[in-house]
Amino acid sequence: MRYRPVGDTGTEVSALGIGTMRFKDRENAARMIERELELGLTYFDIGSAYSYKDFDENAETWVGAAIAGKDRSQMVISAKAQPRHGEPQVDRGLGISTRDQMAQCIDNSLQRVGVQHFDFYQLWDMSAADHFEAACAGNDSPLAAMRQARDQGLVRHLGFTSHGGADDILSWLQQVPDFRFVTIYYNFNDRYPERVLEYCLEHQVGVCIMGPLRGGLLTGSSEVFAQHLPALAGMPVQEIALRFLLGSPAVSTVISGMNEIAHLEENAAVASLEDPMPLDQRAQFIEAFREFSQGQELCTACRYCAGKCPEGLNVSHLMGLLQLHDVFGLSTADPQIKALAGNERQNPAKCVACGACVEACPQDLDIPGRMDRFTVLIEELTSA
Ligand code: SF4
Numbered sequence: 001m002r003y004r005p006v007g008d009t010g011t012e013v014s015a016l017g018i019g020t021m022r023f024k025d026r027e028n029a030a031r032m033i034e035r036e037l038e039l040g041l042t043y044f045d046i047g048s049a050y051s052y053k054d055f056d057e058n059a060e061t062w063v064g065a066a067i068a069g070k071d072r073s074q075m076v077i078s079a080k081a082q083p084r085h086g087e088p089q090v091d092r093g094l095g096i097s098t099r100d101q102m103a104q105c106i107d108n109s110l111q112r113v114g115v116q117h118f119d120f121y122q123l124w125d126m127s128a129a130d131h132f133e134a135a136c137a138g139n140d141s142p143l144a145a146m147r148q149a150r151d152q153g154l155v156r157h158l159g160f161t162s163h164g165g166a167d168d169i170l171s172w173l174q175q176v177p178d179f180r181f182v183t184i185y186y187n188f189n190d191r192y193p194e195r196v197l198e199y200c201l202e203h204q205v206g207v208c209i210m211g212p213l214r215g216g217l218l219t220g221s222s223e224v225f226a227q228h229l230p231a232l233a234g235m236p237v238q239e240i241a242l243r244f245l246l247g248s249p250a251v252s253t254v255i256s257g258m259n260e261i262a263h264l265e266e267n268a269a270v271a272s273l274e275d276p277m278p279l280d281q282r283a284q285f286i287e288a289f290r291e292f293s294q295g296q297e298l299c300t301a302c303r304y305c306a307g308k309c310p311e312g313l314n315v316s317h318l319m320g321l322l323q324l325h326d327v328f329g330l331s332t333a334d335p336q337i338k339a340l341a342g343n344e345r346q347n348p349a350k351c352v353a354c355g356a357c358v359e360a361c362p363q364d365l366d367i368p369g370r371m372d373r374f375t376v377l378i379e380e381l382t383s384a
């Protein structure tokens, strides 16, 4: 296993981290964590709401049971709670908007995992302006409790996780310099956070990547990579995806919701390589994206088009699916694509070429043309 610095925190983490969201049950968690520790994984991403049944039966208590008696100094544990206005569910760490609620969340999680401190504490899924407001505004905020916990030695460093846009994430990092760690969604199909990665590298903020395989869609095999990048010929797409992420010097660790030993061992082997994707190969890979798409830009999933379509189409989602098939030559999204035939709300045939999404698109994509192509693709797949 390789180890990487988390920005300027002085902490190092394994290049492959332990996502705890998809454990099947207590036994599965115990088996996975035992093997993860054997393979040298040190970074744990835990969450109060994961697999929550009650206070004593949830992914945090499963982790606590699995690491009991093990050397705490070999583990880097990151916990989190979700900032939102509305009805709080403090036991699950959901809907947190006050200092007291957050202090209780931190205390609950420490108890459930059975440790004296967390290395990181993150605001979970801070993805929109009102989430940031619920988390950080005023003296009674969850952020105030996180700072107090840091002063008391209960947590070492602060951060947040986000599915939000790059502009928001950058703005929050600038407004709250205490945030020394971010967890963001990034993979070779969804490249909108690359500006965030550049910022984090420059300002020494640690980065954890979630969604490395786009929920299992970046898997299997594709001829396209071998055609344009012979060095990657024969490599499973999931390995290419992981190498692509680990090839970024900004990335501290990558978490994947693994609950099978075989997947864990495959991913750990990639994270143990000295140089999973050299910078020149990574640049060549990015350049090859244009060749894949005959010189056209790709959708980065930036979501600037969100809410623009008068027909209610989720343009970003549809463009992402289309390029998985047409650009990257993957068939993993085909079931989702075929299902659009019977989907009245998200059928690309609804596009009336009004151009509203194109105006918002920084990539200047020919979205109406791609919606036409998408309609043909659905026909091809459903009649095959
Ligand atoms: S061009 Fe098509 S997809 Fe884009 S906003 Fe108009 S109707 Fe929606």
Ligand code: SF4
Pocket (backbone or CB within 6 Å): 298, 299, 300, 301, 302, 303, 304, 305, 306, 315, 316, 319, 360, 361, 362, 363, 364, 365, 367
């Ligand atoms: S279609 Fe354009 S605006 Fe919409 S997510 Fe993709 S790149 Fe961004």
